[in-house]
Amino acid sequence: MKAWLFLLPLGLASALAAPVELKINLRVGDQPLQFAQTYQTPQGQPYQIELLKFYISEVALVRPDGREVRAEGLVLAEFKREAPTQGVSVMKMDVPAGQYRGIRFNVGVPRELNHLDAGTQQMPLGVNSGMYWAWNPGYIFYRLEGVALLPEGKQKWVIHMGTDAFRIPVRLQDLQTRRVQINIPPTGGSITLNLDVAKAFQPGPGGAFVDWRKQSLRQLHGLSPETSLLMSVVYFNMQTAFSLAN
Amino acid sequence: MQGWRVGWMGLLLLGVGLLAVYLWPRPKPLTTQPSPPTVVHPASPLAPFAQRAVPVPEDNPQTPAKVELGRRLFFDPRLSKDGKVACASCHKPEFAFSDGGKPVSTGIFGRQGSRNAPSLTNVAFRRHLFWEGRSPRLELQAVGPLTAHDEMGMEPEELAQRLGAIPEYAKAFQEVFGEPPTLKTTTYAIAAFERTLLSYNSPFDRYQAGDDKAMSEAALRGMELFFSEKGDCFHCHVGPEFTDDEPRNTALYTVYKDIGLARATGRDEDVGKFKTPTLRNVALTAPYMHDGSIQTLREAVQHYNQGGQPNLNADALIRPLGLTEAEVDDLVAFLRSLTDESFGTNPAFLPP
Numbered sequence: 013m014k015a016w017l018f019l020l021p022l023g024l025a026s027a028l029a030a031p032v033e034l035k036i037n038l039r040v041g042d043q044p045l046q047f048a049q050t051y052q053t054p055q056g057q058p059y060q061i062e063l064l065k066f067y068i069s070e071v072a073l074v075r076p077d078g079r080e081v082r083a084e085g086l087v088l089a090e091f092k093r094e095a096p097t098q099g100v101s102v103m104k105m106d107v108p109a110g111q112y113r114g115i116r117f118n119v120g121v122p123r124e125l126n127h128l129d130a131g132t133q134q135m136p137l138g139v140n141s142g143m144y145w146a147w148n149p150g151y152i153f154y155r156l157e158g159v160a161l162l163p164e165g166k167q168k169w170v171i172h173m174g175t176d177a178f179r180i181p182v183r184l185q186d187l188q189t190r191r192v193q194i195n196i197p198p199t200g201g202s203i204t205l206n207l208d209v210a211k212a213f214q215p216g217p218g219g220a221f222v223d224w225r226k227q228s229l230r231q232l233h234g235l236s237p238e239t240s241l242l243m244s245v246v247y248f249n250m251q252t253a254f255s256l257a258n
Numbered sequence: 259m260q261g262w263r264v265g266w267m268g269l270l271l272l273g274v275g276l277l278a279v280y281l282w283p284r285p286k287p288l289t290t291q292p293s294p295p296t297v298v299h300p301a302s303p304l305a306p307f308a309q310r311a312v313p314v315p316e317d318n319p320q321t322p323a324k325v326e327l328g329r330r331l332f333f334d335p336r337l338s339k340d341g342k343v344a345c346a347s348c349h350k351p352e353f354a355f356s357d358g359g360k361p362v363s364t365g366i367f368g369r370q371g372s373r374n375a376p377s378l379t380n381v382a383f384r385r386h387l388f389w390e391g392r393s394p395r396l397e398l399q400a401v402g403p404l405t406a407h408d409e410m411g412m413e414p415e416e417l418a419q420r421l422g423a424i425p426e427y428a429k430a431f432q433e434v435f436g437e438p439p440t441l442k443t444t445t446y447a448i449a450a451f452e453r454t455l456l457s458y459n460s461p462f463d464r465y466q467a468g469d470d471k472a473m474s475e476a477a478l479r480g481m482e483l484f485f486s487e488k489g490d491c492f493h494c495h496v497g498p499e500f501t502d503d504e505p506r507n508t509a510l511y512t513v514y515k516d517i518g519l520a521r522a523t524g525r526d527e528d529v530g531k532f533k534t535p536t537l538r539n540v541a542l543t544a545p546y547m548h549d550g551s552i553q554t555l556r557e558a559v560q561h562y563n564q565g566g567q568p569n570l571n572a573d574a575l576i577r578p579l580g581l582t583e584a585e586v587d588d589l590v591a592f593l594r595s596l597t598d599e600s601f602g603t604n605p606a607f608l609p610p
Contacts, residue, residue, distance in 0.1 A: 131397045131442070132317055139401045139442050142414045146402030147388050148522045168407065177524075231407075235524035236517050 031200035032083075034071070034103040037257055038064065038091060040210045047093040050161060053213040055221050058161040059169075061209060064091040065143060066154040067136070071117040073107050073194065074185040081107050086121065088136035088143065099204065112194040114185020115203060119250065120153035123176050148234075150174055154250065156212060160224035169224050171212060171246060172233035178247050182254045192256060204257040211253035216245030305463035307498040312382045312453050318397060318446045320453060326610070327430045328451025331444060333609040336420060338410035340366040345403065345448065346609070348375040352602040354539035355379065355455060361550025369408040372516060374550035379538045379601065382453040386503045389548045390519040391533035396449035397442075404441065414441040457538060457601040465595075473595045480592025483585055491562070491589075493575055494534045500596070505531035509566025509576045510547060518548065530571050541597045555590045 038045035040061075050058050068087050072080040083105035091097055120126075125137060130144045130151075138144070143152045154173040159166045173180070184205070186192040194203060215221040220241055223229055228238050232246065314320055331337060335344040348363040349355040355378035357363045363375045373389055387393040393402070403409040404417065412420075421427045421439035431439040434447065462481075464472035473481070483489035496502045505519045507530040519528035532548045546552040552561060563586060565578035581589070601607070 129394070129398075130401075131315075131395070131446075139398065139445065140414045140418075140440050142405070142441075144398070144401050146393060146398060146405070147390070148392055149394070170407065175522075234521040236521050240524060 028108050028198060029106040030109040030196050030198050032073075032105050032107055032196055033101050033200075033202040034068075034105070035099050035101050035202050035204040036089060037099060037204060037206045038097040039206050039208045041208060045097045045209055047097070051210065053210070053221065054215060055213075055223070057213075057224055059158050059224070060161070061156070061158040062093060063157040064155070064209060065089065065152075066119050067121050067143070067151065068103060069118050069120060069122050071103065071105065071115065073112045073196075074114040074116060074187070076111060076113050076187070078187055080116070081112075083107060086125065086136060088141055101202075107196060109196050109198040109200075112196065113187050114183070114192045115194065115205075115256070116181070116183045116185055118179050118181055120174070120179035121151045123179075126150045126176060145172075145174060148175065150176070152233075153179060156209065160230070162225060167224060167230060169222075169230040170233065171222070173243065173247060173250070174233075175235075178243065180247060180250045182251065184254060184256050194256075206255045206257045208253045208255070211249045212246045214245075214249045216241070216248065220245055222246070305458040305467045307463065307466070308456065308458035310383075310498070312456070314382075314453065315395060315397070318449060320450050321434070323430070324434045324447050324450040325454055326451075327427075327434050328447035328449065329606075330427075330430075330610050331448050332451050336424070337404065337412065337417065337444070338366050339412055339416075342366065343410050345400075348403075348409075349378050351607050352542075353377075354457070354542040354598075354601055355381075356543040359544060361545050363409075365406070365409040366411045371408050373548055374545065376535055377539055377543045378452060378455050379457045379536055379598075380499055381455055383499050384501075384503055384536075386505075386533055389532045390522055391503060391505050392519075392522050396452050397445045400445035400448050401441065404444070412441075417441050417444060455607060457598040459598040459600045460538065461595040461597070462592075463598070474591055476588050476591035477595035478592075479585075480588035480590065481595075483581070483589050484592050488579065489581070489585075489589060490575055490579065494573070495537050500537035501534045503533060505533050506573045507531045507569060507571040507576075508561075509569040509572035510551070510561065512567045512569055516549060527571055530569060537593060538596050539598055539601060541594045542602070555593050556586065559586050559589045559593075 040051050045061060047062065048060055050060055052058055066089050068089060069085075071083040071085070073083070074080055083103075085103065085105065087103045089100070089102040091100065121137065125133075127150060128137075130137065130139050135141060137151065141151070143155060145152055152172045152174040154171070156171040157168070159168050184192065195201070213222060222232060222242055229242065232239050232242060235243070332345045335342050335347065337344060343366050348357045348365075350358050352358065357375035361374060362371045364370055376389070381396065385394075387396065387399040388402070393399040404412050405414075418438065418440045421431070421444065427439055431437065431443055435443045437443065461472040461477065484491045484495075494502050494504070494506055505528070507518075511530065514530040517529045519531040520526065540546075541555060544553060544555070546555070546558050552558045559581075562576070563579045563581045566572060566576050
């Protein structure tokens with residue numbers, strides 16, 4: 013009877029929905045990342061980045077009153093050599109036009125999708141994503157790979173972060189001050205994020221860092237006692253590796 | 259008397275097997291298809307266990323063309339980054355598809371792994387794959403070696419491109435899957451081939467099939483021990499495949515360098531747990547254990563006889579067994595009677 017009353021706001025919202033593009037700039041510190049360029053970790057280890065792939069899911073824009081506008085979808089952001097690293101569009105969504113005070117999302121695959129049979133899933137999930145973990149059920153959420161320039165030569169290293177315990181929450185919102193302002197006009201717009209890839213190498217408690225001189229630390233992907241502390245360090249660092257550009 | 263005991267033993271074995279089959283968790287619905295092109299060597303008698311239908315997942319039905327494609331892929335080093343490593347480099351037919359004498363295997367660019375390559379004997383029946391048993395099926399397991407940086411080291415796009423550029427493969431994938439090669443379809447074809455790797459022509463199988471002469475006296479005594487509370491092997495090495503497919507700590511070390519299941523779960527109680535391996539063709543798959551640290555079957559049996567090393571996670575079944583030297587020899591003779599000499603020479607399992 014009064015059903016139309018409930019439908020009205022829905023109709024209005026979709027009428028005013030504006031297309032928004034989520035874009036990413038890869039950074040090393042405050043510089044644009046370049047593949048095949050040599051950087052140094054805070055501990056003075058020279059390295060290059062070769063590949064970065066990660067899942068973004070559970071995206072929501074935050075209104076000034078704190079309510080969230082959710083954007084459906086799961087995307088796989090992919091960066092590799094000979095491909096751009098700045099202003100790369102990773103996701104398209106529709107949200108009501110208006111003022112927002114931030115964005116939040118998770119780096120990772122939602123729990124309910126993470127444990128489905130990977131053989132029967134479609135891209136961006138499934139084994140063709142290059143993110144399926146095989147020896148560990150579920151997906152790699154954040155996959156960063158590169159080489160370390162060690163005295164004995166170039167050595168490949170990987171950071172494969174995943175499992176439900178390592179889904180990275182990113183919260184770029186500020187309701188208290190007016191520092192974060194995202195204005196989405198009715199014609200649509202974009203939100204650009206900086207991702208400081210080098211954050212992963214910041215030292216953790218007691219100065220622990222990913223020391224590539226140790227062979228066992230060049231493969232950071234499990235929960236063995238040797239690597240689990242560093243996994244936690246990287247995980248912690250990653251929560252603050254994203255920021256709003258401009 | 260002997261006959262009666264053996265009959266009873268057979269019943270017990272079958273019972274345990276059936277129970278195990280019943281209790282085994284199934285990760286996904288498996289259709290037991292009317293026996294697919296089960297490649298049993300012509301020499302194989304109809305061993306009782308050979309008559310079980312191979313479990314086949316609904317989304318990957320066996321067809322002769324798919325199995326044939328899988329066989330070509332399994333033996334083809336072009337599936338690896340440096341073009342030198344095939345599945346068969348580490349899973350060699352003549353060693354029951356294990357890595358013939360190597361404690362750990364060598365992958366692309368000479369990179370060494372850290373674990374012993376298991377036999378693929380009757381791997382179709384494994385419900386949990388890898389040493390920690392965390393992969394639910396062959397299709398998904400194969401993603402591991404194809405992409406691991408110390409095995410074959412391929413990216414999905416790279417593999418798809420490389421195979422797509424080989425006309426015979428482009429054609430075969432089109433015929434079998436109706437699409438160009440991808441990592442996924444590659445693993446599906448390989449899995450179909452792996453499901454044909456059946457081996458039921460050991461003296462033990464022939465004995466089960468009614469050939470009283472098939473096993474030596476020593477092997478028969480060893481069999482009694484294996485299935486008795488004294489030897490106590492059969493609780494873990496259970497059923498027709500001699501494995502419960504479950505992770506167990508056999509007190510191999512006090513401090514495990516490779517922590518096994520705990521690598522995936524992070525739990526202390528999982529340190530040192532590895533999946534019970536099958537013992538079929540075990541005489542062909544030395545060296546033994548997850549790290550290939552035990553050289554001979556006799557040393558493996560002695561490990562159990564001594565009750566292993568002190569370890570808090572050790573399985574309750576691991577304890578000094580008090581076997582005499584002669585009994586140890588008998589157990590070894592029994593393990594040897596699980597060898598199917600025809601498995602490694604079956605032309606259906608060799609490079610095309």
